Amino acid sequence: MSVSRPDSIVDTLWLARPATEVAPDLVGCTLVRSLADGCCLRSQIVETEAYTPTDPACHGYRGQTRRNAAMFGRAGLSYVYLIYGLYHCFNVVTDCPGLASAVLIRAVQLSHLPPWASPKDHQAPHRAAAGPGKLCRLLKIDQQFNGAVLAPETGLWLEHRPTTLSQPLVQTTRIGLSQATDLPWRWYLANSPAVSKP
DNA sequence: ACAGCGATTTGT
DNA sequence: CAAATCGCTGTC
Numbered sequence: 263m264s265v266s267r268p269d270s271i272v273d274t275l276w277l278a279r280p281a282t283e284v285a286p287d288l289v290g291c292t293l294v295r296s297l298a299d300g301c302c303l304r305s306q307i308v309e310t311e312a313y314t315p316t317d318p319a320c321h322g323y324r325g326q327t328r329r330n331a332a333m334f335g336r337a338g339l340s341y342v343y344l345i346y347g348l349y350h351c352f353n354v355v356t357d358c359p360g361l362a363s364a365v366l367i368r369a370v371q372l373s374h375l376p377p378w379a380s381p382k383d384h385q386a387p388h389r390a391a392a393g394p395g396k397l398c399r400l401l402k403i404d405q406q407f408n409g410a411v412l413a414p415e416t417g418l419w420l421e422h423r424p425t426t427l428s429q430p431l432v433q434t435t436r437i438g439l440s441q442a443t444d445l446p447w448r449w450y451l452a453n454s455p456a457v458s459k460p
Numbered sequence: 461a462c463a464g465c466g467a468t469t470t471g472t
Numbered sequence: 473c474a475a476a477t478c479g480c481t482g483t484c
Contacts, residue, residue, distance in 0.1 A: 311467070319467070321480095329479065347477030349468050366467055395468045438467055 274338030274412075277356050281312035284356045285365045286431055286449045290423035293370055295401045297417065303401055305370035305391060309450040309457045311436045313353075315361045318441040322362020332409040333364045340418065342398070342408040349395030352403050354412065354420070368394050368437070368448070371456035376400065388455040429453050 277284055288310050295303040313320040313333075321330040321343065332341040333355055341353040341364050357363035370391045375383055379400060383390035391397035398404065403418065410416045429452040436448045437459055450457045 313467075321467080324481085327480065343467085344478060346466065346468055347479080351467060353467090368467085393468070399469095436467075440466080 274336075277337035277354065278358065279337075279356060281314050281356045281363045281365050282447055284354070285310040285312035285447065286433070287423075288354060288365055288367070288420075289431055289449050289451055290427045292421040292423070293367065293401070294414075294419050294421060295403070295417060296414065297402065301376065303372060303374075303376055305372045305397075305401070306456075307367055307370050308454040309367075309369035309448070311366040311368055311449075312447040313362070313364050313366065314357075315363055317445065317447075319436070319439045319443075319445075320362055320364075326362070330362065333362050334360060335409065338412055340407045340410050340412055342403060342405055344405065345395065350398035350404050351394040352398050352401075352407070366394060367397065369450070369454075369456050369458045370397050370401075371454065372400070392456050393458040427451065 288307050291307050293305045293307055315322060317323060322333050326334050329343055332339055333353065335355055336359045337356050339355040341355050342350050345351050351366060353364035353366050355364050371388055372391055375387055375390055379390055391400050407418055412419045432450050432452050433446050434448050435443060435446055
């Protein structure tokens, strides 16, 4: 008899592929955040971007530093970094150890907002986690998760998506970059109100 | 050392 | 459109 945890992604093999293959497959997956007080937040990933070792826009493109070390780790780790000194961005590490490869989670949609969501979030609930910095703030994802394993034990993990997506997947260019702006490595769920920039 | 800038968000 | 504000990068 094994303890049933059928939905959590214990196996990380499917993440050990190039970020450009994993990124579209992460759309539609559930991102779960469980907090020490027992509060559990479930959200659907609606927008992702891929970053690869040969990609000038990738943080690891110019080699490993203390900040980006996690993205050189094994698939299934989380890479969290601070942007503009005040927002965190959350990535799922992919591909083989030694390769700087990750998928940025740009937007999620929550079924229920947590108590600490702002009044503005409640006015437009589907926009509350529309953006990489906003979703980290809302899900309380910060540097403590940098390099952490994505698993129920750490309080942050993935669950498989349904076999068929509710909407078609759209592939476009990435957002906010000054380099490699032409690579079509952004994916999002068509018609989703939770996407950072439809 | 130090200036400049970024996978962002918000308010003017 | 500018501010907020930390860490990495290139240059002096």
